Amino acid sequence: MARTSSTPYAILGFLTLTPMSGYDIRKEAASSIGHFWSESYGQIYPSLRKLEAEGLVRRQNTDSSGGRERQTFAITPRGRKALQKWRARAPHSAPPRNELLLKLFFADEQSATHDANWIAELKEKETARLAEYRSLRRQLLKEQRNHPSLPFWLATLRYGIHRSRAVVCWCQETLDMLGTYPAVANQVSQKNG
Amino acid sequence: MARTSSTPYAILGFLTLTPMSGYDIRKEAASSIGHFWSESYGQIYPSLRKLEAEGLVRRQNTDSSGGRERQTFAITPRGRKALQKWRARAPHSAPPRNELLLKLFFADEQSATHDANWIAELKEKETARLAEYRSLRRQLLKEQRNHPSLPFWLATLRYGIHRSRAVVCWCQETLDMLGTYPAVANQVSQKNG
DNA sequence: AAATGCATGTAACGCGTTACATGATTTT
């Protein structure tokens, strides 16, 4: 198996919940861990093949009811062991790369209007996310009330909430600061008070 | 020039401050934007060559006083224009990838001790960062008091502060949650109160 | 003389995205 990629383990993780197709995994990932992790088909399908070749997953049944045939995979006992081993290894945190901040760092009074607009957008996006988090939280509390993993899922959600709140707060502070530049104050199409 | 990489622009940005060598850029980047951006030599040196070939930077003087010869680069007028154009383009935010959260999402009561330890470490790291931010802030306010870019630099710093505070807060909440599992409470080597 | 540190640079590798190709089914 690949040395450093966590993609195969993300796949194994989802397959512990229930057997799934690559398509399902993608969809599930987007809705449940999308706020801190992303996977593309270009990663998932090849990974599934490798995992199958190593006996960590097995093809369950290819049912063709509705649409193209679906390849459903299930995790094997060896797959569960591999997942456990991965779980025990310390996570490495990737070096951060935030292009908005990079641009802001090299801003000047003339061009700061751009930043103000981007930051206003970001503020709205993160505010919208907070609403999504709340609804996702309600949904989890209702539909997964007794799932033993619920506390862990909620913990990752809380991370997103803390993060978004911090970002929204920073956005407002920074918009206020940028607003002190006349060039910015006059040009920004803002709904920030 | 490369289509999507922001590395060349980060380099151009630093060269607007003062002419520098690749080595200097790396050091400067680590200390000033290291909390939200990273560059490696493997990126910087080839980028500098390309930028030179395109006339966006020029080699200034290769002074060999002390150690190996130093290649110092300065930004050209065309380089400034390229930087301005980049500044005007909206930043794209990379899809997030947080391996700690991925592992936590697939945690179970047995293995949650690992997470608790990592989270305790993270909490200390982010707490230490907060102290670094404060000292960096003091330094900026003293040494760059009149630099026109100071407000933008402070804004990026505030981002880090908000972010770290949020993470520390989440860490504590999550440690408390994990502590309710007997298996975790007994095994974690903790100094968290 | 050896080891360490400064400074420049390259090569190889793997990862992940993007774009594309395919094919079947349902909708219009």
Added chain:
DNA sequence: AAAATCATGTAACGCGTTACATGCATTT
């Protein structure tokens, strides 16, 4: 019949890290 949707898959590409190679100076 055409368009849109579901589902699987591949190929190409670029980016960024890691590891390595080099060489000069200073320290021990």
